[in-house]
Amino acid sequence: MSNPSTGVIVAALYRFVKFPDFESFRDPLLQLMLSQGVRGTLLLASEGINGTIAGPRLGVDAVIDWLMQDERLRHMETKESFAQVNPFYRSKVKLKKEIVTKDALISSLNAVKTIVLDQVQKMLTEKKSGNVALAFNSPTALQRASPGRILPSLRRSRSRPGGCG
Numbered sequence: 001m002s003n004p005s006t007g008v009i010v011a012a013l014y015r016f017v018k019f020p021d022f023e024s025f026r027d028p029l030l031q032l033m034l035s036q037g038v039r040g041t042l043l044l045a046s047e048g049i050n051g052t053i054a055g056p057r058l059g060v061d062a063v064i065d066w067l068m069q070d071e072r073l074r075h076m077e078t079k080e081s082f083a084q085v086n087p088f089y090r091s092k093v094k095l096k097k098e099i100v101t102k103d104a105l106i107s108s109l110n111a112v113k114t115i116v117l118d119q120v121q122k123m124l125t126e127k128k129s130g131n132v133a134l135a136f137n138s139p140t141a142l143q144r145a146s147p148g149r150i151l152p153s154l155r156r157s158r159s160r161p162g163g164c165g
Contacts, residue, residue, distance in 0.1 A: 008083040009060040013067075015076035016048040016099070023095055029066070030093040036062045039088035045096040049073065054086045 022044040029042065036059030042051035053063060060080075067073045 008054050008086045009057050010052065010054040010081045010083050010087065011060050011064065011078050012052045012080075013042075013064065013076055013078045014048065014050040014099075015073050017072045019044070019046055019048050019072060022046055022049075026093045026095055029063070030091060032063055032066055033059075033091040033093070036060075038063050039086050039091045041088070041092040041094060043094050043096050043099050045099045047099055049076070050099045052088075054083065054088050 025044055029044075033039070033042075033053065033055075036055060038053050038055035038059040040051060040053035040055075042049060042053065049067070053060060064076070064078060068076060
C-alpha cells in the first residue's frame with residue numbers, strides 16, 4: 001500500500017438527494033477535476049451523485065470540498081483507499097437519467113425480501129419458543145411476496161402454543 005501523502009488517493013463517493021439542477025454542475029466539476037489532476041467518473045442525476053475519483057491528496061480534497069459546499073451534498077458519503085498509480089485514464093462527469101436504475105433497485109429489494117423470508121421460514125421450522133412478529137404493509141403482502149412457500153408454516157405455527165397469530 002502506498003504512503004497516503006505521496007501516493008494516489010482513490011475516493012468513492014455518493015449522495016442520494018433531490019438534485020434538480022445537477023446539469024449545471026457538470027462543466028465546473030469537470031474543469032475542477034482536470035485542473036487538479038483528478039481522474040475518474042462521477043455520475044450526476046436528479047437523484048444525486050455517485051462515482052469514484054483518484055488523484056493527489058490536494059486534488060481529491062479540492063473536488064470533494066467543492067461538492068460539499070452545496071448544502072445538499074454536505075453529508076456526502078466518501079470512502080478512501082490508496083494506490084501506487086492512478087487506476088483511471090481520464091476524467092468524466094456524466095449526466096444520467098438515473099443513477100440507480102429501477103430494475104437494479106427492484107432486484108436488490110427482491111434479494112432482501114428473499115433473505116428475510118428465508119430467515120422467517122427457518123425460525124418457524126425450528127419451532128423455537130416465543131412469538132415471531134411479522135410486519136407487512138398489507139394483509140396479503142406476505143402471500144404476494146412468497147406464494148405457497150411461507151404460508152403453510154404460518155398456518156401451522158398459528159395452531160401451536162406460542163406461535164404466530
